[in-house]
Structures are given as C-alpha cells and as structure tokens.
Amino acid sequence: MLLFLLCCLLAGGRQALAADPEAAVVEDPAAVLRAQKRADLLREVQAPEGFRTTIFATPNEANYPVFVAATVDGTLFVSSDGNGSLGRDPQRGRIVRLRDTDNDGHADEVKEFVGDIDSPRGLLWVDNRLIVLHPPHVTAFTDTDNDGIADKRQQLISGIAFDFSQRPADHTSNGLAIGADGWVYAAIGDFGFMDAEGTDGKHLQLRGGGMVRFRPDGSGLSLFSRGTRNILEAAISPLLDMIARDNTNDGGGWDVRLHAFTGLEDHGYPRRYMHFTDEIIAPLADYGGGSGTGACWIDEPWMPEQWNNSPYTCDWGTGKIFQHPLVTKGAGYEAKQNLFLGLTRATDLDVDSQGHIYAASWRGGMFKWDGPEIGFIARLTPEGATIPSMPNFQQATAATLVTILAGPSQRLRLESQRTLLGRALVAEAADSLAALASNSEAILAGRVAAIFTLALGEKAAAIPVLKTLADQPAIAAWVVRALGDLAAEGIPIPREPVRAALAALDARTRREAIVAIARIGDGLEAPLLLPLAADSDPIVGHTAIEALVSLGQQAAPVESAVIAACNAALDASTTSAAIHRAASRVLGELHTLAASEAVIARLAAAHDPARRADLVWAAARQFRRESVWKGDSWGTRPDTRGPYYSAEEWDASPQLLAALLVAMKNARGAELPALDRTLGLHRIKAEHVMPALLARAAQEPAACLAIVTFLDLDGSVPKDDVLPVLQAVAENTLLPASERLTAIRVLGRSTSAKVVKPLLDAIVSLQSLLPNAAEVPPELIAAAKRCACENAAVVSDMQIICSHAQASVSHAALADEILLSVAGSGTAKSAVRGDAAARLESDWKNDPARRLALIAASVRSGSKLLANVIVATADHDDGNGLKQAACAALDSLGIDAAKVRESAHETGPKLSAYAVDRVLELVDQQRGDRASGAELFVSKKCTACHAAGANSASLGPSLANAAGVYNRRQLAESVLLPSKSIAQGFATTAIGLHDGRQLVGFITSEAADALT
Secondary structure, X not given: OHHHHHHHHHHHHHHHHHHOOHHHOOOOHHHHHHHHHHHHHHOXXXXXXXXXXXXXXXXXXXXXXXXXXXXXOOOEEEEEEOOOOOOOOOOOEEEEEEEOOOOOOOOOEEEEEEOOOOOOOOEEEEOOEEEEEEOOEEEEEEOOOOOOOOOEEXXXXXXXXXXXXXXXXXOOEEEEEEOOOOOEEEEEOOOOEEEEEOOOOOEEEEOOEEEEEEOOOOOOOEEEEEEEOOOOOOEEOOOOOEEEEOEOOOOOOOOOEEEEOOOOOEOOOOOOOOOOHHHOOOOOXXXXXXXXEEEEEEOOOOOOHHHXXXXXXXXXXXXXXXXXXXXXXXXXXXXXXXXXXXXXXXXXXXXXXXOOEEEEEOOOOOOOOOOOOOOEEEEEEEOOOOOOOOOOOOOOOHHHXXXXXXXXXXXXXXXXXXXXXXXXXXXXHHHHHHHHHHOOOOOHHHHXXXXXXXXXXXXXXHHHHHHXXXXXXXXXXXXXXXXXXXXXXXXXXXXXXXXXXXXXXXHHHHHHHHHHHHHHOOHHHHHHHHHHHXXXXXXXXXXXXXXXXXXXXXXXXXXXXXXXXXXXXXXXXXXXXXXXXXXXXXXXXXXXXXXXXXXXXHHHHOOOHHHHHHHHHHXXXXXXXEOOOOOOOXXXXXXXXXXXXXXXXXXXXXXXXXXXXXXXXXXXXXXXXHHHHHHHHOOOOHHHHHHHHHHXXXXXXXXXXXXHHHHHHHOOOOOHHHHHHHHHHHOOOOOOHHHHHHHHHHHOOOOOHHHHHHHHHHHHHHHOOOOOOOOOOHHHHHHHHHHHHOOOOHHHOHHHHHHHOOOOHHHHHXXXXXXXXXXXXXXXXXXXXXXXXXXXXXXXXXXXHHHHHHHHHHHHHOOOOOHHHHHHHHOOOOOOOHHHHHHHHHHHHOOOHHHHHHHHOOOOOOHHHOOHHHHHHHXXXXXXXXXXXXXXXXXXXXXXXXXXXXXXXXXXXXXOOHHHHOOHHHHHHHHHOOOOHHHHHOOOEEEEOOOOOEEEEOOOOEOOOOEO
C-alpha cells in the first residue's frame, strides 16, 4: 500500500513537472558556480558612471594575465604567465585567445593560441599575426587554418632580453605598441639586453631601460629613448604622443614617474637623475608610491567625451587605472591624472573598435606561481554608445580604406593603414592619401595617418609629395619625422624641408627636425643644431645636444664635423654663454683623442671664469667613460651617483687630469667651490684633488669651502689631515648654516677617533644659532645631530661621549641625545647599546637633576625611549618640578599615558600564541594606531633593516611606499610570514668572499665595483 502511494506521488510529480515548463528548468551547477565567481570578481571592479562592466574572463579562462591585446573586432589575446616576475618554472607561460560570440560580456570561446612559451609579455595583433615579446625574443605567430591555434612562427628579434638561464623575467623587456608611423615600440626594463638582432641583421645593445623600436617584419631595430627604470608599455596617440608609467625605485628619489617619449631623450635612470638633472628630460609627473604596469591610448567615437583621446596607465600597486589628459606645452606636455577604474592589481588594458575596453587584473597573485586561481579580465562598455559597423578590410577598396583613415576611430584607422600597406594599395591610393594629408579641414589624426601611409608604402616615390606637405605648418612636424625615418633606411631625402623646420615657430616641429638630422647622420649639419641647444624650450635644447652627441659618436668623418662645429663655437668671441656651454657638453660626451685634445687646448687658454667652468665640466666628463658591458646586471638598487655606472679611465685620462689640476691651480678663489663641485660630481678621486686644495686652504678661505664641497659629493671618508679644515668651516659663523651643515655631514663620515671632538664641537657651535636665527630651521639642527648619532666613532664608546659632556652645558645636552639615540638604536652594537641604556637607567635612578635633563633631551630629540619612567614621574608629585616637566614632555612627545600604563600591566596572550590566520582576522577587525606603529617600528629594531621614510638612508627593503602598494592584511602577513608579499620583491643575496666568508643580506646599493 505504501509503495503504491509512493508511486502515485512520483507519477503525480512527473505530471506536474511536465505541465509546468518553467519548473522543468534545472540550473546547471557549473553555471551557478561560474555566475557566483563572476559576481565575486565584479566586486573588485569600480567603474565610472555610464559604463556597463562584466567579467570577461575568470581564472578558469585566462589566469595570470600580464598583457592583453584586442583585435579591431574584439578578439582578445592574453599573455598568461604563471611565473610572474620571479618564477622560472617550466611550462607556466601560454597565450590565450578569447572571444565573446554572443555579446553577453563573457568570453565563451577559449583557445590556447600558443601552448607553451616562457615569459610571454607584450602582444600586438598586426597584419593578421600576433607579435609577442617573450624574453629573450620577439616572435610572430600565425594561425594559417583559422582554428584559433597558432601553427606558424617567425622569430623577428633575438636576444632582446635575458632568458631563464640568466635571470627571471623581472625588469625585463615588456610591452609592445604600434604607432601611425608603422613602428612597433617595445618598452624595455632596466636590466636591458646584451645583443639584440633583427631580421635585417641590425644589432643593438641597451644597458638600462628605455624604448626600442622595430618594423613589424623585424627590421630597423633601433633605440628611441633611454634612461627609464621598469616601464611596461607605452600608450601611443594618433599623433605619436607616447606616455608610460614607470616603476618606483623603492626609495632613492625615484618614485612612480609618468614619462613622455619624444626621441633621442635621456630620462636619467640610474646614472643622471640624482646629480645631473639639467641633462635629462624631467618626468611629466611623480606620483609617489605604486607600481606602474600597462598602458593604452583610447581615441574612439563611442568613448564618452570626458574620457576620450587620452592615455591610460595601470598601477598594480595602487590597484587603479588612470586617465591622463594632456595639454601641449612647447615640445612636450603637461599631464593630469584622473581615476578611471578601480581594479585589484591592475596589469594592462586595451580597446577594440566595437565599444569595449578590456582590463586585466592580477588578483590574488604576487610575484610567482601561487595556484591556478589568480587574476581575471573585466570588460567595460559605454552605455548608450553608437558603435561603428565593422568594415570588411580584406574586400574594401582603396578609396574606402582612405575614407576610414580619415575617420574618428584610432583602431579602425590603424587597421585601414595596415590593410593598405599589406594589400599593396598605397600606390593606387596615393593621390587620395596626398589629398587627405593636405586637407586642412580633415582631422589631424587622419592627416598624420595619411602622411605615414604614403611614406611607408611609396618610400622614395613619396618624397616629392612629402616635400610639398612640409610647407604646411600644421603638419610639418610629422612630415619631417617621416622624412627622417626614410633617411634612416638609407633613402636620400631633400635637406631643405628639414633645415627649414629647425626654424619653425612650433617647438614640436623643431624637435622633430633635430631628430631627423640625427637620423640622416650627416655631421655637416652640426652647426645648424648648436643654436638649438640653447633653445627656449628645454626639450628642444635637450634633444639638440643628444643629437649632436649621437652624430659625434659615429665614424670619423661625421665625428670630425661635429668636433669642428663645437670648436668653432668655443673659439668665437661672439658665442653666447648658453651655446658655449652646449658645445662644451657635446665634447664632454665624446671619448676620442680629437675631442679630448680640443677640450684640453681650450681649457688651458680659458681666462673667463664661466667659460673655464664649462671646459672643466667637459674635461671632467671626458676623464672617464662607460666601460664595455659584459652582461652583468645591476640589481633593483643600482648606483645612482653617475654620470657613468661602470666608469673606466682611457687613453686621454692622464692628460685630462693634468689639465684639470692646472685649471684648479689657476682658478680664482671664488671659482674653486663650483669647480670642485664639478670634480666631485664626476668622482675625480680625492687623492688627485686634495693635495692642491689643502695647499691653498692655508691662505684662502674659499679653498676650505671647496674642500667641503668636493668631499661632500665625492663621498669618500675624509682623512685626519682634513678634519681641522672641515671643523673650521663648520664653525665659521660668517657662512650660511646650510654650508656649515655640509661640513658637519662630511665630518660625520670619518671613522677616526680623532673626529669625535671636532664633530661634537661643530654641532654645538651650529646649535648656538638656533634661538636667535630665524633662517636656521630646526630640521637643520636635527640633521646635524643625526651626523653624530650615526657616526661610527661617536657611537663606539659611550665613555668618550660622557667625557665630552663635561665641556659645556650644550655638550652635555648633546651627549644626552646621543645616549638616547644609541640606547634605542637598531643598528648599534649590542654591547654599546646596552652600555648606553645602563647609563641612562643609572642616571635616572640616582640623580634627580639628571632626570630633568633627560626629560628635556627626550623632548628635543623626539625620543620615546623613556616613556615608562616619564609617565611614572608625571603620576608622582615630588615637589621639585619634575612632575610639571614630565607632563609637558608627554604632551610634546604625543605619549598616551593611559596606553603606557596599560601596556606596562598587560597580561593578555601575546600574538605568538595565536595562529597566523587568527592574527590576520584581528588585523581586519581593528583599526591601526599610526603613532604606536611608529614607536614599535623603532623599539622592535625594524629600523635596522628597513627604511620607512622616502628620504631615509637605504638599509634593506624600503617600506616608504608600502602602504600605497599593499593592503593592511598583506602588510601584516609580511610581518608574520617574511617570505610572503613584500619580501618576494626583495631578493636575499648570498655573497661568497675570497677569504672564505659568506655574507647574506639585502643589497641596498650596487655599483660596478662595490656592493652595499
């Protein structure tokens, strides 16, 4: 009976299901999970108003996305690299092809376009093949049978980075982008490459970061810009403006910088950005902490106006994608930064022509493989946008393609150009292209595209048209650039349009003309470039000097012409100061006997102080040259002193040194500080310079100041015979306080026991100015005191410090501050630190008068080392004024007395009693206390290994920008598990010494001949 009823119920259920079609739908569990995952990931994306956002690909479809490249119709290629920047595991890299066939915002067709490829980085779909930069090569992959899988490959560039046998893919060669000029631009990280070779046999070496370019067929490999740190990709505009977001140096004065690339320019890393800022191109902006990654220029008719025609850059550290509206300023730009998209660990973005922006996230990942569930790709679509129809490029006529070229879409424009070139239709379209280029009513982007399409397709046959177009000021800059590119291919071009452009009112046109002359490679044009080295536009002036140096480094006929032009400028009495300086700088960069002889002869004959200073600079720059690179890479903190990284003397060095010493001997006293500053900046050894300076110091105060200036820049440890001179300058009340501080700073580098007294005396002398001198900021006095607190001789023996305290009340006060500093130091030897702490404890316990002095010293120095006893004193009124002083100290130092008391009686469990996950939960649940954190950072000796301030001395991994890159949980995780997060970006190094010792630690500074 029960069985019968059960059967009836089941039968009735089947009838009910059959009668209700909606009830018959059973959700696919996999689809439910997929939808839930997309919903979770979507919470990681904060898009601006007016955009529909979907998760285009989860980690199941494309994980570890480094770069993305969209085709014009919306097919997306993803370079997926599970090794990240530090891994070297086999078979971790691949390239995925994604398509959304039903336009629901999610990729539903997933193909592994390339199945096994190490370190896939930059991607570029051009001419129906995918160009991939995968260190150490650039390869073009083709899908000949249209099955979504590459079945043909051609190596375009070899050796453009290091491979796994030498290093992982950090700071490597990175992203690719193509411009309307037909060049593929590759962003190169600062580890550079030894010997890259293109398909035409051209070779190139780059020690450092920069922008390299080549043609899509692998020919024409050349350097475009240099001196960047670790750029990942450039955003290129329809007008060939190029922008990239660089990476921070984790301290050392180089934060996240926004660069513009214009050709031939030097951005300064690592050799010249610290001490030679007038020789480099300044960044458009410095954004502090973060980690710059990919970039893209968006100029599409469907993009909302406020967001259109702008470069976009990604920042992995801050988890944001920014828009940078540009305003032309002379030959360069001014840039703003607007937040466009919040995206966890943003790595790259790209755009198609069909209304879609693709943004890649490295969510959940760090620096190497950490399981498959890492990263995702979001897609943004403007709501209500009108999307242009997709042309059939392979069937379109030449006339149709030119019409598209004149249109408002950058993606369609580039595709039209490549189609005209690929189908050999440029000759047929030549008249239409020329008409478009000359049409002042057409949009400028279309005119520029027409200019380069003509030049690329017609080569020499395009020159008559280009020559005519050069007469139009609105497009002259791009015409001249196209002519320069033809000249670089060995095609003879007329010089008149280029020479005329040198005098253009438009600074960009002058800049492009200078670059074109460098590409022509004729030294006879040098006299035309020298006046532009003094151009009112700094980018034009910089480019002119770089062009002259580039010409001067070529073979003898070209070099000789450049030297002759510089000599003529130096010898003419009518030469302006600016051009004289420029000619000197050009010669200074030429390391040939002819160039050195020119400098030496003119330095010997120079009597004018300003001209002598220019030539001293030239001789000092020539004294050394960059040595031949043998492939050894610097680390993440290379030597930034400059002007060379690995300097060596050469054949003319002895004669140049002799000329410099004679110039220093003949210089007037007032000239000496500036001349010796030049010698110090160029690292002429103290053993060469000091004897002559010491001989003059006895009679000339200016020579004393010159010694200080030189040693401050030289960085060497001063010898004992110089200490009296340094002390005299430090105590000279006629000098500005800043110059006296410089002398104290140099004194502080001495490790001799003889430095203790002069150093302390000098600080006391400087401190005596403080009550009555408004021009002496307190931070200057604090800097002077730090010189004593960090001096090896001063902190080696507390007995010496205490004995010097007897000299005066001011000496005693300084000694107290030193005691507090050493007792709380994370770097002082434990025995010395213990001695200082014991003396403080004894003095506090046994001498009430000392308590008052130590409270005052704590306030002056900002030390909270004695917080416990100061709080106890504030709680106890002994009638001798200590309570009042202690209460005032608590207020001045910002000490929370209640917290100190609570901490002293804390009986709860310590963090070590909890599991790591539980501690991280507590971190998530509670707010932090910055003041307490700062105290703990010092008291727990974190300062022994880590710099926390942007200007702090480099010790170990810098934490100055950590909060801008990592969230609270990751920071806490790095404290509890040092191998996680932050530490992965800072490699621990083991160094074996010749004497058998092994040192293990973090390299804070790496010079060619020394490690710190």
